Amino acid sequence: MPKKVISVCEEKVYDKLYREHAEKICYYLYYKYGDMEKAQDIVQDSFAKLWINCSKILFGAAKSFLYKIANNASINAIVHQKTVLKYQEIGQKTYTNESPEFQMEEKEFMYRLNRAISALKDGQREVFLLNRMENKTYKEIAEMLGISVKAVEKRMHLALVILREKIKSPNI
């Protein structure tokens, strides 16, 4: 029975793969390393490698190929540059029925939270932010990173505990 083979070399297929995965991989890398530019570079490299090797890669394997390349690339990239992470803050709330002191405290809190997230280990940060920012389930994260759900639970736990400690005393 002849089965229709979907070729990654076909532009339509390639575009579809890009639309489906590029953003996700990019955020995944961003959460891991906190550097959007670097994340975008790695995404570009990964998809370029997919394009060059398109004839050798089955459509079904493209996703894992992309993640693998992205993971490998980022390991190299991180050696070059341990970035100071910066997570953008949502613009100031428009309503201001809060006292200036409260606003100050809020600002201070967000600043500490940012620093604390930056200080997490890569593995903890990626799990924590994928779950909290992308609403990914533990199962999805576990599959993505190739670890067990149990490990995801532990990382989530540890991430929260560490965040709390760091916010309490940000100089640790």
Next chain:
Amino acid sequence: MKKDFNENDFLGKWLSGDISNEDRKTFENSEDYTAYKDILRGVERLDRPVFDVEKGLKEQKIYNTSYKKAKISKVFKIRTWVYSAAAVVLALIALRIVFFQDVTIRTKMAQTQVITLPDHSVVTLNADSSLEYDKNSFLERRELFLKGEAFFNVHKGSSFTVTTKNGEITVLGTAFDVYSRDRTLEVHCFEGKVSVKNEINEVILTPGKRTKSNQKERLTIFNVSYSKPDWLDGKSSFFEVPLERLIKELERQYNIKIHTGDIDVKRVFTGFFRHTNLKVALSTSFDPMNISYTFEGDRIIVLKNK
């Protein structure tokens, strides 16, 4: 079952709702809960940078077209980094060799090699030959020692001397071929002026002349009609030479062994063979001499009178 808040995955399970109602209620009344809730609320207020998929795709297409080139240069960069230490070590070793030893270039059977000397003179070394010179002093004193055969294209400058065991050739920028094997010395001059000296006499060759001596006899001058040696074009030519010289040249060019048996190797041969096809070469060499040849294995050939 009651869950311990301090267990290393408790908060993870709490976030995904994977704990009993009872446990959750207990936890939500604790002080820890408020602290964690604050953190989670704070995280909710964080925003991520925008990733423009369509723009990214467009840029991706452009990037893909230039990717191969970039990749090569990247690999090169990494290599230079990785091997730089090794390169330094190698360079040091090389320097030692350069400073303390002569340079020797040897060709094997069936191999020719083009060498550029420090003064930009070019030497083409024929098969089974060797060339030796002192790299340090070469630029001041252009002297080299040759065994076998080589074609020289000498860059103009001070005198350039090729020493062989059968004689000495001195020039000032020219093109010439030296053959020095066994007791035979042959020098062909193609350009400029060449002085050839052995123990008995000295001759000056002008373009189109060649000189030859056997067994330390006088150097005599002949005319040549070709503009560069045949072997540079993958051909060996002979004019009235003993058969043994042809046989040795065949062995050198094809890396074979020829057993002559009862053949008279002093017979005189004139002709040529090409370096591309052994069977054709054997046929053009031995058929006219009425000699038959048979292969014993790949590399051994036995000759017989027909």
